[in-house]
Amino acid sequence: MQLTGSEIFVEALKREGVDTIFALPGGVVLKIFDVLHQQKDIRVILTRHEQGAGHMAEGYAKATGKAGVCLITSGPGMTNVITALADAYMDSVPVVAFSGQVPTALIGNDAFQEADNIGLSRPCTKYNFLVKDVKDLAQTIKEAFYIATTGRPGPVLVDIPKDISMEKGEFHYPSSVSIRGYNPTYDGSRWKIKQAADAILKSKRPILYIGGGVLFSEASAEVKELAEMTHIPVDMTLMALGGFPGNHPLSLGMLGMHGTYVANMAMHYSDLVIAVGARFDDRVTGKVSEFCPKAKVIHVDIDPTSIRKNIHVDIPIVGDCKRVLSELNNILRATVNGDQKEQRKPWWDQLNAWKHEHPLAYEQDPKGQIKPQYLIDRLYHLTSDRDPIVSTDVGQHQMWAAQYFKLKNPRTWLTSGGLGTMGFGFPAAMGAQAAFPDRLVLCIAGDGSIQMNTQELATAVVEKLPVKVFVINNRFHGMVRQWQDLFYEGRYASSYLGQTPDFVKLAEAYGAAGVRIADVGQVDDGIREVLSIKGPVFADVPVYQFENCYPMIPAGGANHEMLLGDPPDLKKPKGTHPTGVQADSDTILTA
Amino acid sequence: MEHILSLTLENKFGALSRVAGLFSGRGFNIESLSVAPTLDPSVSMMTIVTNGDERIIEQIMKQLNKVIDIIKVVDISECDFVERETALIKVHTRPEDRAEALRIADIFRANVVDSSPTSYTIEVTGDVRKVQAIINLLQPLGIKELVRTGRIAMGREPIRPAQAQSRPLAKAN
Numbered sequence: 001m002q003l004t005g006s007e008i009f010v011e012a013l014k015r016e017g018v019d020t021i022f023a024l025p026g027g028v029v030l031k032i033f034d035v036l037h038q039q040k041d042i043r044v045i046l047t048r049h050e051q052g053a054g055h056m057a058e059g060y061a062k063a064t065g066k067a068g069v070c071l072i073t074s075g076p077g078m079t080n081v082i083t084a085l086a087d088a089y090m091d092s093v094p095v096v097a098f099s100g101q102v103p104t105a106l107i108g109n110d111a112f113q114e115a116d117n118i119g120l121s122r123p124c125t126k127y128n129f130l131v132k133d134v135k136d137l138a139q140t141i142k143e144a145f146y147i148a149t150t151g152r153p154g155p156v157l158v159d160i161p162k163d164i165s166m167e168k169g170e171f172h173y174p175s176s177v178s179i180r181g182y183n184p185t186y187d188g189s190r191w192k193i194k195q196a197a198d199a200i201l202k203s204k205r206p207i208l209y210i211g212g213g214v215l216f217s218e219a220s221a222e223v224k225e226l227a228e229m230t231h232i233p234v235d236m237t238l239m240a241l242g243g244f245p246g247n248h249p250l251s252l253g254m255l256g257m258h259g260t261y262v263a264n265m266a267m268h269y270s271d272l273v274i275a276v277g278a279r280f281d282d283r284v285t286g287k288v289s290e291f292c293p294k295a296k297v298i299h300v301d302i303d304p305t306s307i308r309k310n311i312h313v314d315i316p317i318v319g320d321c322k323r324v325l326s327e328l329n330n331i332l333r334a335t336v337n338g339d340q341k342e343q344r345k346p347w348w349d350q351l352n353a354w355k356h357e358h359p360l361a362y363e364q365d366p367k368g369q370i371k372p373q374y375l376i377d378r379l380y381h382l383t384s385d386r387d388p389i390v391s392t393d394v395g396q397h398q399m400w401a402a403q404y405f406k407l408k409n410p411r412t413w414l415t416s417g418g419l420g421t422m423g424f425g426f427p428a429a430m431g432a433q434a435a436f437p438d439r440l441v442l443c444i445a446g447d448g449s450i451q452m453n454t455q456e457l458a459t460a461v462v463e464k465l466p467v468k469v470f471v472i473n474n475r476f477h478g479m480v481r482q483w484q485d486l487f488y489e490g491r492y493a494s495s496y497l498g499q500t501p502d503f504v505k506l507a508e509a510y511g512a513a514g515v516r517i518a519d520v521g522q523v524d525d526g527i528r529e530v531l532s533i534k535g536p537v538f539a540d541v542p543v544y545q546f547e548n549c550y551p552m553i554p555a556g557g558a559n560h561e562m563l564l565g566d567p568p569d570l571k572k573p574k575g576t577h578p579t580g581v582q583a584d585s586d587t588i589l590t591a
Numbered sequence: 592m593e594h595i596l597s598l599t600l601e602n603k604f605g606a607l608s609r610v611a612g613l614f615s616g617r618g619f620n621i622e623s624l625s626v627a628p629t630l631d632p633s634v635s636m637m638t639i640v641t642n643g644d645e646r647i648i649e650q651i652m653k654q655l656n657k658v659i660d661i662i663k664v665v666d667i668s669e670c671d672f673v674e675r676e677t678a679l680i681k682v683h684t685r686p687e688d689r690a691e692a693l694r695i696a697d698i699f700r701a702n703v704v705d706s707s708p709t710s711y712t713i714e715v716t717g718d719v720r721k722v723q724a725i726i727n728l729l730q731p732l733g734i735k736e737l738v739r740t741g742r743i744a745m746g747r748e749p750i751r752p753a754q755a756q757s758r759p760l761a762k763a764n
Contacts, residue, residue, distance in 0.1 A: 118605060119608070122605075122608065122609065122612055123612055123616050126659075127659045128605075130604075130605075147659065179659060180662050181600070181601060181658070181659050181660055181661050181662045182659045303657070304653045304656065304657070305650065305653040305654050305657055307653075308646070308649060308650075309650060
């Protein structure tokens with residue numbers, strides 16, 4: 001069957017089961033858009049910026065587990081999507097991005113809107129392809145989806161020159177692919193798994209440390225079985241939230257820089273760390289030389305480069321988390337003897353003591369301003385029965401959301417962990433909403449972060465993506481201000497945003513709804529009002545501006561050296577703001 | 592410590608820059624690199640000489656294995672191996688030095704591949720110490736230009752006792 005490159009593209013996407021793509025046209029991809037326009041199977045969501053398209057594809061992928069797809073044009077279209085590709089690469093999100101390219105005869109000619117898409121994306125994709133012959137297009141697309149979704153997932157870019165999209169070629173869609181340089185290991189070594197089982201049975205103070213890999217390999221059930229069978233406490237990374245129920249009695253919550261006291265103490269004093277699909281990121285380990293000093297380490301990961309990259313591992317197991325854990329569970333089920341709960345009692349007594357010593361806590365503001373933690377806590381309680389999908393931007397609000405929003409199910413948490421991309425949350429929420437039109441999708445954002453992608457309000461309105469955005473508005477880059485409080489003697493260099501836009505009017509200007517929740521007594525009613533609105537909503541929530549996020553392990557500190565609240569010598573607000581505004585909460589809020 | 596890595600990789604555009612980008616992006620050092628197609632034109636062999644402690648080399652090996660265009664990675668320096676490098680050395684020669692230059696070339700079994708009234712271009716092949724030794728000897732005469740190929744290396748074939756040769760060779764490597 002002879003088809004044009006554009007028709008091959010659309011047919012191939014259908015064979016891959018793609019139902020939605022996030023796209024923004026331009027000169028060299030017009031033919032592809034023209035073919036997309038004449039079919040009904042694939043929904044094309046027109047975004048207002050290519051970064052938005054990339055993050056929406058990520059949100060779609062994280063919520064569904066399928067590859068998220070975006071289509072952008074050459075030159076600036078490509079450079080704009082780079083941030084989203086880098087984000088997806090860091091967080092192992094399966095995204096397949098298609099970029100237009102100038103005609104093959106013009107490549108390297110500094111043609112209009114030309115960029116070296118392959119060179120630009122090489123360090124931030126798992127793999128990339130330049131299609132130089134229409135005969136190769138179908139095979140390339142098949143390989144792109146295969147690479148993006150298998151092994152440790154990641155973004156793949158396919159660069160399609162304009163002439164390739166116009167030329168005709170024979171269409172054959174391969175049913176399978178084999179790439180000789182790419183053979184992920186799925187089954188862990190049985191011998192190592194046996195060693196791991198022995199180590200678990202021998203250990204007195206074990207801890208499960210699970211990461212995003214648990215979600216990608218759909219291993220939540222296996223983690224739960226392992227934890228419950230052996231009565232081992234579970235620490236989650238930021239990326240793993242939802243991979244184990246946050247309200248489960250064995251959950252210690254998130255660990256790391258802003259993790260709970262008990263989660264970090266448990267790591268530090270454990271004698272066996274069972275790391276599953278996690279990569280010992282510096283935000284988790286703190287000071288590497290003092291990380292888990294007494295512990296043996298078992299590390300299960302599909303990516304061999306993650307193992308022994310940052311810390312020494314005693315029992316490395318390369319393999320898919322789900323397969324390795326179910327094998328491990330099989331061995332343990334046959335060998336576990338006695339009452340595990342009873343055997344682990346001394347460890348749990350210690351854990352419970354830590355839990356009660358320093359639970360997550362905040363105080364209400366005496367002047368009646370809303371505390372950000374309170375808003376998130378109430379949002380959690382008022383929506384938990386609806387199993388919402390929650391996205392966040394990056395900063396203080398992200399950490400509070402991670403601490404207080406206890407997610408129960410996998411694929412309900414969309415956040416930018418590795419790259420820390422402000423502006424991720426809103427478009428990611430829209431991508432998830434496009435996949436699940438009937439579910440409640442919340443976006444918890446900061447006033448700094450949200451301003452990096454507000455143009456997508458137009459997309460949300462036109463495409464009817466009714467995400468509910470809560471802007472935790474402190475008129476600061478809050479996390480920057482917190483570090484300036486703690487490490488720069490309160491000099492707020494370029495962290496004060498001053499006059500932030502009126503987010504209610506901004507939403508209304510785009511045709512969305514805007515709600516302001518300004519009074520601590522109206523938080524519940526305000527949240528209910530937002531939830532009752534059919535379309536997309538921006539809820540502007542002015543909060544107490546100087547709240548800092550604790551616990552906190554200062555960068556370079558060890559895991560047991562947590563700051564649990566503002567140090568006594570921290571006087572805030574401090575002095576006069578560089579803009580001349582007295583840095584007093586009341587003045588700034590009413591400025 | 593120095594390591595010689597032998598890579599089998601797809602002979603595709605972009606494959607070399609994936610390897611180079613991996614090293615530069617992670618701050619690993621490339622001492623030398625040489626690459627050319629093999630008998631199978633779809634596959635290239637690349638020899639990389641690099642430095643690093645055990646942990647860095649382990650990471651380099653793992654990261655190289657992760658590159659999709661790379662089919663196989665071997666740390667040649669972990670086994671018995673032969674290595675060769677070729678250098679072209681253009682030596683400035685005053686009339687009274689010309690015989691000396693030829694003598695040095697002769698000692699190292701090097702060839703003169705180009706000659707002018709004031710220079711010789713000498714081709715030398717050998718392991719890295721030999722190439723360095725002739726460079727050191729020629730330097731006092733005045734080296735005008737120097738080009739080195741970078742090292743290539745290959746593992747030595749294990750030698751078995753003669754009577755063992757009739758056995759199946761399934762476990763030869």
